Amino acid sequence: MTLEASQETQVPVELVTLTIDGVEVSVPKGTLVIRAAELVGTEIPRFCDHPLLEPVGACRQCLVQVPDAGNGRGFPKPQASCTLEVAAGMVVETQVTSAVAAKAQVGTMELLLVNHPLDCPVCDKGGECPLQNQAMSHGQGETRFAETKRTFPKPYPVSEQVLLDRERCVLCARCTRFSEQIAGDPFIALVERGAQQQVGIGPETPFHSYFSGNTIQICPVGALTSADYRFRARPFDLVSTPSVAEHDSSGSAIRVDHRRGKVMRRLAGDDPEVNEEWITDKDRFAFTWSEQPDRLRTPLVRDPESGELVPTSWLGALAVAARGLAAAGSVGVLPGGRLTAEDAFAYSVFARAVLGTNDIDFRARAHSYEEAAFLASTVALRSDVTFTDLERAPRVVLAGLEPEDEAGMIFLRLRKGVRAGRTRVVTIASHLTRGSRKLDAQLVATRPGDEARAIADLDLGPADILLVGERLALVPGALSAAAASPARLAWVPRRAGDRGAVEAGALPTLLPGGRPVSSAAARADLVAAIPVPGVAAWPAEPGRGLEAILEAVTVGELGGLVVGGVEVDDLPDPEVARDALEKAFVVSLEVRASDVTALADVVLPVAPPVEKSGTFVSWEGRPRRFGRVLDVAGSLTDVRVLAGIAEEMGRPLGFRSTDEATALMQQVGPWDGERAPAPTVSPAGPAEGAVVLSTWRQLVDDGRGQDGQALYRATARPAVIRASAATLAAAGIEDGAPATIATRAGSATFPAVVDDLPDGVVWAPGNSGVNLRAALSADHASAVTLKPGPSQVVQA
């Protein structure tokens, strides 16, 4: 679980020496003067400049004098230091040493404020506003402008979520440049001209970008605000805590701002190695899910007489849970994929040491034994690829992965590499999506189910990077092909806790630290390292996967289940799952009431990430530790709750807190013995049937982690079915007309869109209006039928 140093060889940097305000400084060639000046301690005021955006030189706030450009001749006019590259021998005089530069800056500042309202007291940006701050530090205090200011009706919604107060805008174009350069979503643009110039949208196309919230954060004034946060808090009343986002496996650094126990907003943190300064809108706006009315606050135990869940004391509930599990005979453990590594570790130890079983599987989604073997052999302990590698690799192949929807930071990094001309992206997919077009990706058009062959056919080499998505578990042979590939490999799950759960050994054949269940030495290691009274050995028998666990319950081989954060409708067969949950003695550790808690015998409320500390392990294998943001009395971690049950069962885990778990995990360390072999499953080819389903979940969808954010949800991409013209025609469906995909389990209807898919393939979103898994028992590579209508169309 340690991150290896980047394999990149360090290219020697050519240094250039220049003089700024009389101080000699050496900086890498190509450095802009504005940043070189920071190294000598001079902060040149700026607005349009942003280190991650291309220089534009628009605001003219950063003017400096250059008496010598390095060739013995100076510039006759002040120069914008944000667009001027250093040169050897250059002499720069900033506002510190040049009266001309100082006057130019004061003059520009005065002009910037000419049309800027004096509404700082009611502006969201007030208190954290670069314009306000720099007007104080570099302005002249009073304006001579006594004339008429430009005004606009306000606010102007560029999307449901992002509002624009045009009179505050200083036209630095950071937002439009971000949208075009970084996100590739130029749905906002500068419109009009001159003093009427403003940020605008198309007449009928709002700013629906997965990354739109970043524009709010980089706006140097209060022009862009979120509908969510507008007028709700003052920056100086907020307590800011660095954290890590929980919505995907990127491990994005975020900053959580709260006031009086309530999170008011989330911002992108600054982590150059991971998410740079960006996050997805999901990571930014979807933070109210844990504050919904269905939040569990007290333990519940099912009353044997009424059959209802009734509030119970913690001690009582833990006792009922312990007794029930003890009485259940064999018990399976389903931790889910949204846990911290520490919580997953607790489940892992709880299963082995307390319950004496390897029947544990974190995968709350479609999965396979091939995948389990792949995770054990090829993913655990491995850190072959980093974010930085993505923007430098000559070729990155995506297989069963749609980064814009499933791992937004991977998408942005790839786009950065592609735009710089360094990286070429190849996608093994059913079609080119909006996201893959923005990566200028080369499509290897592949019928779902045929990915294994596509990977094998690509002739990958050791310089290539192969990123595989979690839905390849649905394609027999695909992960075997990936494991056999010489390319640098990374597995990119959707959920934040999946990778950590792999490292914690929350799998039927894998123990903590990448140890195989099959290894007696590995088991002995762990028994010694994690002493639990009365436990002399950990079970040697390989366990069951989630699907088998649920089936084992239904046939009576298992009598109990310990379930973490699992959504029934995400599971391979929700009906089987419901049967099993009904039949077994179920202990559910959950944040909010769910289909699992509805069927559980004991419900033990646990803390959402914002109320606890812990570690998410990113897809890179990078541990992303975060501290607790909100201190909520009685909000317990899964670690603490499992420890409580274990103690009631007379087999104390030996750790109760996240910190203790961390210490123990470090003590256990990574396995250095022989690893389980990689899977060698043969490709099965696409499913039988006329039409095969290609599907994944869009970033903004109906997932419960996004509950409570209607405005954010309103920015979702429309839910449509995509298929080739021939496929639609064969089914008698016109472009734009309602189309229905169906299985024996059920059906879903969306408007049809002709797109460039292989014939006989249809794409639909996984959980936008309809959860395909729940409604159709269908997933990627399933055979479905396609037919016209009916008129009832799902509006996502």
Add this chain to the structure above:
Amino acid sequence: MTDTLTPVLSRNWGDDRAWTREAYEAQGGYDALRKAVTLTPDEIVTLVKDSGLRGRGGAGFPTGMKWGFIPQDPETEAGRKPKYLVVNADESEPGTCKDIPLMMASPHTLVEGVIIAAMAIRAEKAFIYVRGEVLHVVRRLRAAAREAAEAGYLGTDVLGSGRTVDLVIHAGAGAYICGEETALLDSLEGRRGQPRLRPPFPAVEGLYASPTVINNVESIASVPSIVSGGIEWFGSMGTEKSKGYTLYSLSGHVARPGQYEAPLGITLRELLELGGGMREGSRLKFWTPGGSSTPLLTAEHLDVPLDYEGVGAAGSMLGTKALQVFDQTTSVVRCVLRWTEFYKHESCGKCTPCREGTWWLVQVLQRIDAGQGREGDIELLLDLCDNILGRSFCALGDGATSPITSAIQYFRDEFEAGMLAPSRELYPPEASMLQRPEVAR
């Protein structure tokens, strides 16, 4: 000594159907092209370089030198890229009115120049970016390009030389800023016409990020005569550093406004004398040497040689040689306000000093024009100009300050009077009109 007026570009403007290929060829048109196809590209570049031709669009940069900047080394990435020639026919500078009549009367002069220039820089594609508000000029250019292609002057085998030159006539859509060459390029790429950062310079990364030459209409139209006449002939007109002939555009309160093609270095006094002086009863008050972006001059500058050096020495710029002449009936405050309103309207909005500065300047000037000027307004105007000049992204902001600072320099008392009385009372507008109401009927 050459004659006072030397019509070369305007020589055929009075000809019957001068815009047609037939009429143009009858006057020796396309003979220069026939000569040029016998020269190597580098020989043409050298010829134009040696002729001393300087850009006629305002900056006066040596045209041949500009062509020589185009990277031609096939060993380099830039050298391998396609090259483009773009003619700046976006004539929009207030007062400037030379290119439009040229293109209307004799579009083939320009087209011939385009073909020669394109061959010189090894461009196979050329564009004439003409402002959109001159419909008939657009018609004439399109027809000329069509006729030239029909005659084999344009196309894949120019006069059998094996060289390719295609020409696209591209109409703009109303934006003064597109006369700025990098804004023009963005506009020609289908974008908002806002200026680009330099470097990279257009010679290396211009249109489609490829090496590009951008020349004014008159500069390119001068090329055929230079090819035909040779460098000594060209240099026999004009001055040591400002060689050749050029179009001077006289407008305003003069007896005979119009186009006067003369060797560089003629004076306003000479030009006025040719046309019968000021209009009746008129005394020269102020004038622009080269459009509104060039600082105003006054009667004391009547004998300034109208070449790049002479006008520069007088504290202004030759610019486009757009001589807007105003007499004693004219309120300089009113004129300066109107020019400033123009710059405000045409500011592209990209940079702060120009966008906000012109917004502010207009408001200050409006109250002075209305007789409601305040104590300190003149100093405010001058200080604002100081904060705009040289601080803006491109030269539009600089140009906006020229009329203001020069007008205050020469007519400060009129601005002071603006604290007491409106300009329309001090200088009744009717008196300045072409047909003064009391005169006309």
Add this chain to the structure above:
Amino acid sequence: MSEQVSGAATLPAETVAELQELMGRYPQARSALLPMLHLVQSVQGSVTTEGIETCAALLGLSAAEVSGVATFYTMYKRRPMGDHHVGVCTNTLCAVMGGDAIFERLKDHLEVGNDETTADGKVTLEHIECNAACDFAPVLTVNWEFFDQQTPESAVELVDRLRSGDTVTATRGATITSWREAERVLAGFEDGRVDEGPAAAGPSLAGLEIAAERGWKAPDVDQADSKDNEVPTESAEAGAAEADTARAESETVAEESDADVKGGGSDD
């Protein structure tokens, strides 16, 4: 992407074909956007939402990007236009020479304000910036054709004739058709009227006429240039200038900024 192309359905198929033809004239299709918007205006009478969406779909741009372009240029109109566009130059020189008075008179006479259309839908009045005909001041334009040396009275007569459907011919230009037909020519389609009107008139010929009267002309080529037919050779001066081209250009830009003041409107 295909769902975005649906906007194309609202413009006639032949218009979409012509838009695509315009795209084909350029090395990169986006260069056709300005002509395409001219064509949209000629078909729809203004830059409509569907016009923006169609151009965006054809060029693979966002509607916001196309909107940004359409709103930057003053010739693109966002409200339905009258049959004729009447422009009155009120930039300084024309304004002083009578443009202001003409514009005031036309506003009164047509009972419209700036950028407004008469109740009968015939005329849209707009004050325009310098149209490069200063020696003909004060000038009007009708559908971007020149009407030179106007007075308030002549301007009133002109708009009345336009409104009554009389045939009107430009001073230097063709018979007036309509604003929409003019926009079609600007977009890139010839209308066969190129041979109407003079080559030049009045002030354009002032210098030429004086030269003719006085027998002035440029020197004869043969007398002046003995090297007429020689291949030019590289001069020492030019060679030196070429030696450090990159620096020369960059320094010129920096140092000749004063001379470059014209940058806004002109060209070099």
